[in-house]
Amino acid sequence: MRVGTTAIVYLLAAISTCADTIVLKNGRRIVASNITQDAEHVSYETPAGRMSIPKSIVARIERDDLSYSPAARPAIQADLSTPAVEPVRGYEEVARLAVHDDAIDFAYIAKLEIEARSGRAEAAARAAAAHYVAAQFLVGKGDSDAAIDHYRQALMFAPNDVGLLLNLAVLDLRQSKFSAALEPLEHARRVAPDSGPVAAAIAKLMGWAYYGSNKTDRAIEEWKRSDEIHPDAEVEKAIEKAERDKSEEESYREGETAHFALKYYGGAAPELARGILHALEDDFRDIESQLDYTPPDQISVILYTEQAFADITQAPGWAGALNDGRLRIPVQGLSSVTPELAHVLKHELTHSFITQKSHGHAPTWLQEGVAQWMEGRRCSSVAGYLMESVAQGSAPSLASLEGPWMSLPTNLVAFAYPWSLAVVESVIQTGGVADISRLLDRIASGISTEAALRETLRSDYADLEQQTIAYLKREYLR
Numbered sequence: 074m075r076v077g078t079t080a081i082v083y084l085l086a087a088i089s090t091c092a093d094t095i096v097l098k099n100g101r102r103i104v105a106s107n108i109t110q111d112a113e114h115v116s117y118e119t120p121a122g123r124m125s126i127p128k129s130i131v132a133r134i135e136r137d138d139l140s141y142s143p144a145a146r147p148a149i150q151a152d153l154s155t156p157a158v159e160p161v162r163g164y165e166e167v168a169r170l171a172v173h174d175d176a177i178d179f180a181y182i183a184k185l186e187i188e189a190r191s192g193r194a195e196a197a198a199r200a201a202a203a204h205y206v207a208a209q210f211l212v213g214k215g216d217s218d219a220a221i222d223h224y225r226q227a228l229m230f231a232p233n234d235v236g237l238l239l240n241l242a243v244l245d246l247r248q249s250k251f252s253a254a255l256e257p258l259e260h261a262r263r264v265a266p267d268s269g270p271v272a273a274a275i276a277k278l279m280g281w282a283y284y285g286s287n288k289t290d291r292a293i294e295e296w297k298r299s300d301e302i303h304p305d306a307e308v309e310k311a312i313e314k315a316e317r318d319k320s321e322e323e324s325y326r327e328g329e330t331a332h333f334a335l336k337y338y339g340g341a342a343p344e345l346a347r348g349i350l351h352a353l354e355d356d357f358r359d360i361e362s363q364l365d366y367t368p369p370d371q372i373s374v375i376l377y378t379e380q381a382f383a384d385i386t387q388a389p390g391w392a393g394a395l396n397d398g399r400l401r402i403p404v405q406g407l408s409s410v411t412p413e414l415a416h417v418l419k420h421e422l423t424h425s426f427i428t429q430k431s432h433g434h435a436p437t438w439l440q441e442g443v444a445q446w447m448e449g450r451r452c453s454s455v456a457g458y459l460m461e462s463v464a465q466g467s468a469p470s471l472a473s474l475e476g477p478w479m480s481l482p483t484n485l486v487a488f489a490y491p492w493s494l495a496v497v498e499s500v501i502q503t504g505g506v507a508d509i510s511r512l513l514d515r516i517a518s519g520i521s522t523e524a525a526l527r528e529t530l531r532s533d534y535a536d537l538e539q540q541t542i543a544y545l546k547r548e549y550l551r
Contacts, residue, residue, distance in 0.1 A: 096132045108134055126179045162195070164202055171203040172210045182207065189230050201231035208240070215518035217244055228257075233264040235271055242278055249429050250369045251285035258282060273303035280311065285398065287334045287373045289319045322375065332357050332368070337376035337404070346376065348410040349418065356419045360447060363506045364513070366430040372422070373399040396424040416448040423447040430510075432517040436475035439522070441490055442497030443509055452498055455491040456549035462488055463542060471496065471534045475522060496537060499544035500530065 095108065095115060109116050115131050170181045182203045189200040204227035211220035224241040231237060238261040245254035258279050265271050276299035284292035293315050300308045328335040328346050333353050337346050353374065361367050395401040400421045407414060423444040427435050452459070462468045467488075474489050481489065500508050508530060515525040526532050532540065 095126075095134055110134075130180055130183055163199065167199055167202045168206045171206040177207045177210060186230075197230040201227040201229075201234065201237070204230070205237060205240075212244075217248060220244060233260075235261045235265045235275075239274060239278065242282075246278065246281055246285070247432060248369065249285060251282045252370060254282045255279065255286075268302060270303055273299045273305070275299075276302065277305065277308055280308070284311070284315060285370065287371065287399075289315050289322070293319065318375075321377075329371075330354055332371060333374050334371045335374045335376070342408045345404060345408055345410070349374070349376070349404075349414075352410050352415055352418050353422060356422050360419075360423055360426050363447070363510075364426050364430060365507075365510050366426055366513075368425060368429050372425050375399055375401050376404045377401065394421050396421045396428075398425075398428075400425065416450075420444045420448040427513060430517065431513045432519070434516045434519060434522075435513060436471075436516075436522045437478050438471055438474040438489065438493040438496065439512070439516075441478075442493035442495075445490065445494040446497050446501065450494055452491060452495045452545060453549055456495070456545045459488075459491055459495055460542070460545055460550060462492075468492065471538060472523070492541075495545055496541045498548075499541040500537075502544060502548070503540070504530070 110128060113128055115126055115128050115134070167185075171178055182200070185196070185200040185203050188196040204223045208220045208223035208227065211217075211223065221241065221244050224237055224244070227237050228234065228241070238257040242254045242257045242261070245251075245257075258275055261275050262272075262279075265275060276295045280292045280295035280299060283289075283295060293312055296308050296312045296315070299305065300312065322336050326337055326343070326346070328337070328350055330350050331354070333350055335346055335350055394403070394417050400418075402414075402417060402421065404414065410418070421444070424440055427440050427443055459468075469485065469489065469492075474493065478486055478489060497509065500512075511529045512525055515529050516522060518525075520528075523534050526534070526537060530537070
């Protein structure tokens with residue numbers, strides 16, 4: 074297989090469920106749930122839907138009580154794209170036989186793998202192509218872990234295929250596995266030409282990997298390399314933003330824990346930095362438990378003066394902190410973690426979890442509602458105000474609160490925050506935090522928020538708004 078033109082990379086899904094493992098005779102393992110078998114087939118459920126394979130290729134089924142969590146999240150908001158994998162000779166036939174009837178034909182792929190072991194280059198290319206087709210199918214279905222597995226299987230037969238390497242790297246980046254993404258990218262750089270669109274794509278993706286790893290200098294270096302080869306407005310914007318960060322942070326001190334990489338301006342007390350890291354670690358464990366999700370890489374935290382925060386983030390005046398993949402928090406004048414700062418820390422950290430768990434698809438109302446709930450806010454003091462606004466017909470719909478709030482008028486933001494909290498409160502009161510976790514997993518597949526609500530909570534926006542009104546009346550206004 075060869076490298077061709079750029080292609081859109083689909084976002085991936087994450088669905089958690091109880092699972093067992095099907096072990097095939099060729100050594101491959103399929104993590105699945107609800108496994109059943111008859112005389113000829115083994116059938117099972119995955120996030121890609123109900124699938125079946127011939128019983129003749131199954132070695133055994135391993136039963137366990139562990140959770141299957143192919144959860145992933147994209148902290149990166151860039152429009153990542155990669156060179157497509159060009160078809161090998163006979164690709165159409167491989168594609169048709171590898172995936173048909175909305176399912177992967179593992180028996181056919183196993184046959185190609187056996188043929189590939191003959192050592193013939195064409196046979197190896199066909200096996201790699203079959204796994205590529207399976208990976209693309211699973212990407213479309215939202216099963217990121219299984220798609221990554223197929224890309225790795227494809228690379229066993231075509232280890233120097235740059236298209237496969239970059240597709241794998243993109244999936245890692247979409248899950249914020251920045252360190253993992255560097256491995257296929259470095260391999261791609263070794264085997265690809267050092268000029269042209271492919272070289273530019275490699276450098277662009279390496280820039281995102283380094284930026285996500287909090288290595289700003291390396292990120293800028295890679296992005297400049299990419300832009301020199303192939304000018305790109307998105308890369309130029311990333312360079313500008315990263316250079317602002319670098320200029321501001323050059324004199325900053327640093328701190329680190331297992332889950333956080335902290336930078337703070339020189340005037341901040343070291344005791345404050347240590348206190349913030351300690352508070353964040355406590356918050357991490359709590360949010361991790363409640364949302365059933367663990368971010369794979371360290372989360373960057375930057376502590377600013379008030380002026381630096383305003384200059385760097387260019388956030389509106391009502392924004393007390395910002396999370397754009399990094400937690401950006403103004404702390405000027407503080408010497409310890411105050412109750413107010415503790416709320417801000419947990420609020421912003423929740424955004425990191427939600428963004429990554431939902432692959433960046435969570436609507437703003439859900440982001441802000443869950444973040445407020447996690448920090449400990451409740452609607453007791455605002456229920457009357459919310460009900461009055463609803464009665465007057467001045468309450469915006471949830472659909473209108475899906476997008477960014479940065480440009481919203483201040484009076485609308487003042488309603489949007491407590492209303493989002495009220496909606497999330499009503500969901501948690503009805504089905505627990507597990508309902509929020511399941512909703513985020515379903516949203517991660519890229520379907521609309523309202524469709525995810527119907528599938529997970531059996532509610533649309535109108536139902537949810539009425540449920541929230543009933544909850545506020547029952548809980549706070551009796």
